[in-house]
Amino acid sequence: MDIGINEQDRQDIAQGLSRLLADTYTLYLKTHNFHWNVTGPMFQTLHLMFEQHYNELALAVDMIAERIRALGHYAPGSYSEYARLTSIAEASGVPRAQDMISQLVDGHETVCRTARSIFAVVEKASDEPTADLLTQRLQVHEKTAWMLRSLLEG
Numbered sequence: 001m002d003i004g005i006n007e008q009d010r011q012d013i014a015q016g017l018s019r020l021l022a023d024t025y026t027l028y029l030k031t032h033n034f035h036w037n038v039t040g041p042m043f044q045t046l047h048l049m050f051e052q053h054y055n056e057l058a059l060a061v062d063m064i065a066e067r068i069r070a071l072g073h074y075a076p077g078s079y080s081e082y083a084r085l086t087s088i089a090e091a092s093g094v095p096r097a098q099d100m101i102s103q104l105v106d107g108h109e110t111v112c113r114t115a116r117s118i119f120a121v122v123e124k125a126s127d128e129p130t131a132d133l134l135t136q137r138l139q140v141h142e143k144t145a146w147m148l149r150s151l152l153e154g
Contacts (some may be wrong), residue, residue: 001072009125014073016118021064022085027107028057034100108145
């Protein structure tokens with residue numbers, strides 16, 4: 001394979017993207033869980049918002065996995081791999097709505113940190129497609145974290 005990025009850099013980028021994929025999938029699962037189980041006076045707003053968020057995350061996992069494949073590596077695709085690679089804690093039980101929001105803020109911020117951690121090798125390798133993907137993901141997660149954070153202010 002010769003796409004202008006050496007094998008070691010492609011491997012390092014794919015490993016970083018695998019962590020990003022695991023974080024994104026874990027956040028997708030958590031968001032979908034909260035969509036199903038949210039209760040309280042903000043039910044309608046949160047139920048619909050969480051649905052928008054998990055639909056966006058479902059598309060994102062596909063883009064990230066396909067970028068890993070384009071770099072010549074296999075994308076992780078099992079719960080056990082995601083559990084090993086993710087930095088996002090699973091929710092235990094069914095949290096109150098406010099706690100759901102807080103956990104999702106933390107999740108989106110975690111994804112931002114993971115995405116940022118990959119940039120050094122991506123820039124070194126002049127991997128513009130991955131840099132573009134990371135930039136797009138950061139924009140989504142930073143905006144989503146801000147919007148969720150705003151719900152907690154009062």
